[in-house]
Amino acid sequence: MPMCGIVGYVGAGSPSDRPQGVVMGGLERLEYRGYDSAGIAIVTPDETRLAVAKKAGKLVNLAKEIAERPLPVGTAAIGHTRWATHGSPTDANAHPHLAAGGRIAIIHNGIIENYAALRDELRGKGVEFVSETDTEVAGHLLADEVDSGKPLAEAMRAVARRLEGAFTLLAVDAREPHVVVGTRRNSPLVVGLGENENFLGSDVVAFIEHTRTALELGQDEVVEITPEAVVVTDLDGSPVERAPYEVTWDASAAQKGGFDTFMEKEIHEGPTAVADTLRGRMDANGRLQLDEGIVAPEVLATIDKIIVIACGTASYAGLVAKYAIEHWCRIPVEVEYSHEFRYRDPVVGPRTLVVAISQSGETMDTIMAMRHAQQQGAPVVAIVNVQGSTIAREADAVLYTRAGPEIAVASTKALLAQITAAYLLGIYLADLRGNKFPDEIAALLRELDAMPAKVQLVLDTSEPVRELARELADTKIVLFLGRHVGYPVALEGALKLKELAYIHAEGFAAGELKHGPIALVEEGVPIIIVLPSPRGRESLHAKVVSNIQEVRARGARTIVIAEEGDEQAAQYASHVFYVPEAPTLMMPLLTAVPMHVFAHELATVQGRDVDQPRNLAKSVTVE
Numbered sequence: 294m295p296m297c298g299i300v301g302y303v304g305a306g307s308p309s310d311r312p313q314g315v316v317m318g319g320l321e322r323l324e325y326r327g328y329d330s331a332g333i334a335i336v337t338p339d340e341t342r343l344a345v346a347k348k349a350g351k352l353v354n355l356a357k358e359i360a361e362r363p364l365p366v367g368t369a370a371i372g373h374t375r376w377a378t379h380g381s382p383t384d385a386n387a388h389p390h391l392a393a394g395g396r397i398a399i400i401h402n403g404i405i406e407n408y409a410a411l412r413d414e415l416r417g418k419g420v421e422f423v424s425e426t427d428t429e430v431a432g433h434l435l436a437d438e439v440d441s442g443k444p445l446a447e448a449m450r451a452v453a454r455r456l457e458g459a460f461t462l463l464a465v466d467a468r469e470p471h472v473v474v475g476t477r478r479n480s481p482l483v484v485g486l487g488e489n490e491n492f493l494g495s496d497v498v499a500f501i502e503h504t505r506t507a508l509e510l511g512q513d514e515v516v517e518i519t520p521e522a523v524v525v526t527d528l529d530g531s532p533v534e535r536a537p538y539e540v541t542w543d544a545s546a547a548q549k550g551g552f553d554t555f556m557e558k559e560i561h562e563g564p565t566a567v568a569d570t571l572r573g574r575m576d577a578n579g580r581l582q583l584d585e586g587i588v589a590p591e592v593l594a595t596i597d598k599i600i601v602i603a604c605g606t607a608s609y610a611g612l613v614a615k616y617a618i619e620h621w622c623r624i625p626v627e628v629e630y631s632h633e634f635r636y637r638d639p640v641v642g643p644r645t646l647v648v649a650i651s652q653s654g655e656t657m658d659t660i661m662a663m664r665h666a667q668q669q670g671a672p673v674v675a676i677v678n679v680q681g682s683t684i685a686r687e688a689d690a691v692l693y694t695r696a697g698p699e700i701a702v703a704s705t706k707a708l709l710a711q712i713t714a715a716y717l718l719g720i721y722l723a724d725l726r727g728n729k730f731p732d733e734i735a736a737l738l739r740e741l742d743a744m745p746a747k748v749q750l751v752l753d754t755s756e757p758v759r760e761l762a763r764e765l766a767d768t769k770i771v772l773f774l775g776r777h778v779g780y781p782v783a784l785e786g787a788l789k790l791k792e793l794a795y796i797h798a799e800g801f802a803a804g805e806l807k808h809g810p811i812a813l814v815e816e817g818v819p820i821i822i823v824l825p826s827p828r829g830r831e832s833l834h835a836k837v838v839s840n841i842q843e844v845r846a847r848g849a850r851t852i853v854i855a856e857e858g859d860e861q862a863a864q865y866a867s868h869v870f871y872v873p874e875a876p877t878l879m880m881p882l883l884t885a886v887p888m889h890v891f892a893h894e895l896a897t898v899q900g901r902d903v904d905q906p907r908n909l910a911k912s913v914t915v916e
């Protein structure tokens with residue numbers, strides 16, 4: 294299923310080049326969502342057909358096409374960038390797809406599961422297909438409905454009722470020059486409310502330079518935007534009331550702000566992401582304020598298990614939180630990959646608190662796992678970064694990470710914000726259930742409050758990490774070791790190197806080394822080890838020091854991330870990077886940062902596309 298960038302625009306008055314400008318600008322900011330092809334359709338004064346341009350490859354190819362063959366002025370437009378899985382990325386498979394002889398255009402994010410049967414039905418009526426996509430089927434169905442006399446919005450409702458699967462659809466008809474229609478199911482679509490103009494986008498980044506007033510669409514709703522109005526209905530045509538909200542990000546936030554890559558900018562936004570996630574979260578007497586919805590305190594008081602569902606980096610935030618929440622709340626915490634959770638017939642019930650962690654809030658694996666948990670009666674708290682995203686909307690309660698837009702595919706500041714939010718949840722539970730006295734709660738909050746400044750210190754002293762990355766630019770393997778909360782950090786370090794520098798990196802629990810992985814160690818193999826504080830539980834530090842000795846004895850290049858003042862670290866390390874002193878449970882907020890800096894720098898010196906690594910997209914809205 295493609296995970297796409299979608300933009301729609303309609304404006305008042307006579308035709309202009311504003312529709313094209315708004316849509317192309319929006320696609321540029323959405324390109325991280327997927328980039329195998331791009332296209333645009335413009336509603337022009339010619340009521341018989343639309344003006345369309347579409348090209349395989351990155352958005353720049355479409356821009357070149359338009360420069361060579363300029364598009365006419367218009368009153369409305371829809372645009373699309375695609376990350377393909379069905380149908381190779383070719384010009385023919387690029388969206389928009391046309392129907393009614395080029396009078397109707399449709400763009401789509403998602404997968405129409407019953408498209409084959411629908412295509413056969415259409416073929417039976419003599420419809421010719423020019424692409425191998427499911428989207429084209431929806432386009433011809435729409436044309437049939439319009440040709441039977443329905444206005445575009447009503448036609449879209451009729452089509453959506455026939456589709457199965459997950460989809461965001463936008464469509465325009467040359468005969469309705471001031472209308473764009475959209476619908477969604479299990480796939481994102483938000484409305485931007487302007488002055489005599491309105492917008493649609495797969496997320497708010499598409500239009501926030503024009504308006505920050507947004508409207509989220511619910512499941513199976515159809516929206517018709519004209520310059521004067523936004524009409525939302527359900528699939529039967531009954532009006533639906535949707536409350537607008539203000540998007541707190543501004544257009545500049547979604548730019549690179551002076552850094553070379555979004556990822557570098559976002560690594561440097563880590564301190565702010567932690568501080569903003571903490572901000573205003575505790576009322577005067579230290580009680581947590583959940584953002585939206587609420588899981589009743591009496592429910593939280595009775596839970597006897599917590600299951601975290603997440604994927605990738607978000608799952609490592611969950612793993613870190615497991616150590617803290619189990620320690621504070623004395624409740625078992627399981628951390629499950631969302632895609633495994635649903636299929637293992639998990640033991641879940643009303644006394645299981647499920648915590649869904651997701652930066653995008655659109656990860657289909659996590660959406661489906663959340664729904665499975667809710668079907669079993671479990672309350673779900675979501676820790677999500679994108680306002681109004683599907684997971685945020687469907688969870689029982691939401692604790693937003695306030696990391697701001699994370700554009701780079703590799704998640705960095707969101708990880709720090711996710712750990713912070715998960716800690717706030719753990720502290721809230723410990724307080725509510727009486728596991729911790731008020732003074733202990735206050736102490737934990739003070740420790741958290743001190744972390745943004747310490748993260749900043751790590752950033753300020755990270756040049757040696759970049760130097761080492763440049764030295765290791767040609768390495769073919771890097772191993773990562775960690776113990777206790779350092780273990781998820783080791784996994785995160787390995788994941789970043791895989792997804793950015795395409796190096797086969799691997800993270801292990803340090804204690805696991807002698808059970809097999811140590812066979813990988815030979816002369817010169819770089820091993821990055823997260824060393825627990827010597828001030829913490831003595832045994833942890835001593836054991837990891839002996840792990841460092843073991844691998845060093847076999848020729849490994851030992852790169853140690855240690856706490857300021859830890860003399861022993863330097864004894865056995867080829868390189869030591871110090872992070873400020875912090876309580877053991879707070880350390881991942883610091884030790885994850887060198888992992889991000891290291892991977893970013895190594896991928897950069899290798900000339901990789903750091904913000905948009907190959908084969909990956911920012912939001913994995915496929916199952």
Ligand code: AGP
Pocket residue numbers: 604605606607650651652653654655656659702703704705792911912913
């Ligand atoms: C992290 O750098 C990766 N981009 C990926 O593992 C990501 O964390 C995962 O796909 C989960 O995404 P989410 O947080 O948006 O759900």
